Amino acid sequence: xxxxxxxxxxxxxxxxxxxxxxxxxxxxxxxxxxxxxxxxxxxxxxxxxxxxxxxxxxxxxxxxxxxxxxxxxxxxxxxxxxxxxxxxxxxxxxxxxxxxxxxxxxxxxxxxxxxxxxxxxxxxxxxxxxxxxxxxxxxxxxxxxxxxxxxxxxxxxxxxxxxxxxxxxxxxxxxxxxxxxxxxxxxxxxxxxxxxxxxxxxxxxxxxxxxxxxxxxxxxxxxxxxxxxxxxxxxxxxxxxxxxxxxxxxxxxxxxxxxxxxxxxxxxxxxxxxxxxxxxxxxxxxxxxxxxxxxxxxxxxxxxxxxxxxxxxxxxxxxxxxxxxxxxxxxxxxxxxxxxxxxxxxxxxxxxxxxxxxxxxxxx
Amino acid sequence: xxxxxxxxxxxxxxxxxxxxxxxxxxxxxxxxxxxxxxxxxxxxxxxxxxxxxxxxxxxxxxxxxxxxxxxxxxxxxxxxxxxxxxxxxxxxxxxxxxxxxxxxxxxxxxxxxxxxxxxxxxxxxxxxxxxxxxxxxxxxxxxxxxxxxxxxxxxxxxxxxxxxxxxxxxxxxxxxxxxxxxxxxxxxxxxxxxxxxxxxxxxxxxxxxxxxxxxxxxxxxxxxxxxxxxxxxxxxxxxxxxxxx
Numbered sequence: 001x002x003x004x005x006x007x008x009x010x011x012x013x014x015x016x017x018x019x020x021x022x023x024x025x026x027x028x029x030x031x032x033x034x035x036x037x038x039x040x041x042x043x044x045x046x047x048x049x050x051x052x053x054x055x056x057x058x059x060x061x062x063x064x065x066x067x068x069x070x071x072x073x074x075x076x077x078x079x080x081x082x083x084x085x086x087x088x089x090x091x092x093x094x095x096x097x098x099x100x101x102x103x104x105x106x107x108x109x110x111x112x113x114x115x116x117x118x119x120x121x122x123x124x125x126x127x128x129x130x131x132x133x134x135x136x137x138x139x140x141x142x143x144x145x146x147x148x149x150x151x152x153x154x155x156x157x158x159x160x161x162x163x164x165x166x167x168x169x170x171x172x173x174x175x176x177x178x179x180x181x182x183x184x185x186x187x188x189x190x191x192x193x194x195x196x197x198x199x200x201x202x203x204x205x206x207x208x209x210x211x212x213x214x215x216x217x218x219x220x221x222x223x224x225x226x227x228x229x230x231x232x233x234x235x236x237x238x239x240x241x242x243x244x245x246x247x248x249x250x251x252x253x254x255x256x257x258x259x260x261x262x263x264x265x266x267x268x269x270x271x272x273x274x275x276x277x278x279x280x281x282x283x284x285x286x287x288x289x290x291x292x293x294x295x296x297x298x299x300x301x302x303x304x305x306x307x308x309x310x311x312x313x314x315x316x317x318x319x320x321x322x323x324x325x326x327x328x329x330x331x332x333x334x335x336x337x338x339x340x341x342x343x344x345x346x347x348x349x350x351x352x353x354x355x356x357x358x359x360x361x362x363x364x
Numbered sequence: 365x366x367x368x369x370x371x372x373x374x375x376x377x378x379x380x381x382x383x384x385x386x387x388x389x390x391x392x393x394x395x396x397x398x399x400x401x402x403x404x405x406x407x408x409x410x411x412x413x414x415x416x417x418x419x420x421x422x423x424x425x426x427x428x429x430x431x432x433x434x435x436x437x438x439x440x441x442x443x444x445x446x447x448x449x450x451x452x453x454x455x456x457x458x459x460x461x462x463x464x465x466x467x468x469x470x471x472x473x474x475x476x477x478x479x480x481x482x483x484x485x486x487x488x489x490x491x492x493x494x495x496x497x498x499x500x501x502x503x504x505x506x507x508x509x510x511x512x513x514x515x516x517x518x519x520x521x522x523x524x525x526x527x528x529x530x531x532x533x534x535x536x537x538x539x540x541x542x543x544x545x546x547x548x549x550x551x552x553x554x555x556x557x558x559x560x561x562x563x564x565x566x567x568x569x570x571x572x573x574x575x576x577x578x579x580x581x582x583x584x585x586x587x588x589x590x591x592x593x594x595x596x597x598x599x600x601x602x603x604x605x606x607x608x609x
Contacts (some may be wrong), residue, residue, distance in 0.1 A: 036576070047506055163485075172511070188557070208552075212533065214471065
């Protein structure tokens with residue numbers, strides 16, 4: 001394992017490189033209120049947070065990440081536009097033995113600037129790319145806005161779209177829902193008989209006790225939704241195939257853009273997202289990034305980067321395939337909307353793991 | 365000495381004694397009934413260690429016992445990467461119980477995990493908090509629901525009388541072991557069709573971490589042949605010479 005002193009030295013150097021851009025240093029508490037904040041994270045971070053009890057403050061957690069406390073601090077005191085840098089430990093339980101640490105240092109950079117979001121995306125990526133350049137890492141990029149646009153463009157009910165949107169992050173459930181709504185899989189036997197029973201005017205609650213917090217009214221509401229869905233025609237095979245094709249796009253940026261632009265011809269709802277991708281590539285190019293050689297994958301970050309809702313990126317060491325990304329980040333406008341209770345700030349940022357940088361540099 | 369840990373009370377102890385007894389190895393509690401010490405007859409070099417079934421996984425992973433009888437659910441729940449620490453020598457054919465997810469029978473719209481997931485979304489919208497699933501099997505249930513892509517739930521800890529949590533409004537659903545399903549029915553709960561998380565039974569486990577000195581290995585081989593446990597398993601084991609991998 002890399003000695004902590006070496007990691008700290010690497011963190012200092014990375015932090016200095018980010019601070020040199022003029023970013024404002026920001027600190028975050030190690031102990032954070034668990035109840036309100038944990039809910040904002042995706043299941044992965046939530047399940048892995050160390051939660052403890054404080055006699056006065058109630059449920060507290062060890063900081064699992066900087067993004068949420070930094071957004072909170074900014075919303076409470078900050079003025080836009082703002083650029084922040086930070087450095088410190090985060091804590092995440094690991095459920096399996098292996099090389100992943102449960103306590104590690106992050107160095108990060110967050111940009112709150114709504115004047116030109118695509119330029120801000122490019123700015124964060126280009127800064128990380130420059131700082132990590134000596135390590136010869138492989139960069140991965142994606143944009144969760146593309147898949148969102150494809151789902152929103154489907155010619156089906158809002159309810160179905162909402163169900164699919166909710167599971168953008170869980171490929172297995174997303175797949176199952178798409179198959180169900182596309183008429184590829186039948187409804188369960190139990191569902192079928194419930195619907196028949198209701199059609200015949202029979203009472204599905206005959207002889208059944210009502211227990212628990214979920215009321216019969218809630219069950220009735222869902223039954224109404226199930227009846228509505230049963231009467232809704234399936235999503236067309238063409239549209240299902242188009243969503244699958246969008247999901248499968250993985251290429252160098254220019255080729256991926258071309259493929260997606262062609263798909264937008266069949267699904268005009270994709271067009272704004274594809275235009276944004278194009279403008280972002282121009283912004284990246286303007287920052288000196290070689291987009292011809294840059295990878296783009298629609299599905300990138302789909303399982304691990306839950307609170308991001310636009311541009312996403314990561315830097316990987318191919319020599320250390322068992323390790324997490326050396327750096328990762330993305331855009332998270334929606335998270336700021338949840339934290340701001342109606343007020344939202346266009347936000348993009350990322351973190352670097354100094355332990356991995358030190359290990360790659362020193363062969364430690 | 366080869367140390368073998370067995371459950372210290374109840375049906376699990378009785379059934380374990382019966383299973384070994386039927387194979388010519390007599391185990392019994394020594395001294396008073398409540399004294400947790402035991403003896404083994406019919407084979408030399410074995411020390412019986414009476415333990416709570418819930419402690420046996422930890423004792424195996426720490427290498428303080430060479431062999432142990434406990435539920436396959438407990439080993440999977442209590443040990444991270446359980447198969448790095450222990451090896452299943454033989455299922456024993458008793459102590460059957462299924463770890464499943466159950467919901468109120470009044471939820472006539474819910475029969476599968478897909479329904480549970482949809483209801484979790486509805487519940488969170490309506491009540492402002494996540495649907496609570498009471499369980500003591502946090503690791504197994506979380507891994508299962510993650511793999512199945514179920515969202516918007518939270519696990520709440522329940523170490524006993526889990527079936528009562530729904531009625532008491534401290535949870536909306538439960539994940540627990542059941543054999544006959546009677547307790548579930550009595551508490552107005554039904555099992556989701558595709559929610560079998562783990563079919564558990566009593567298993568004879570071998571610790572990979574114990575001190576497998578030559579004498580212990582020889583005793584283990586002898587015991588296995590007496591128990592009629594297929595030896596290919598044993599050939600595959602790399603016995604570490606000292607505790608710890």
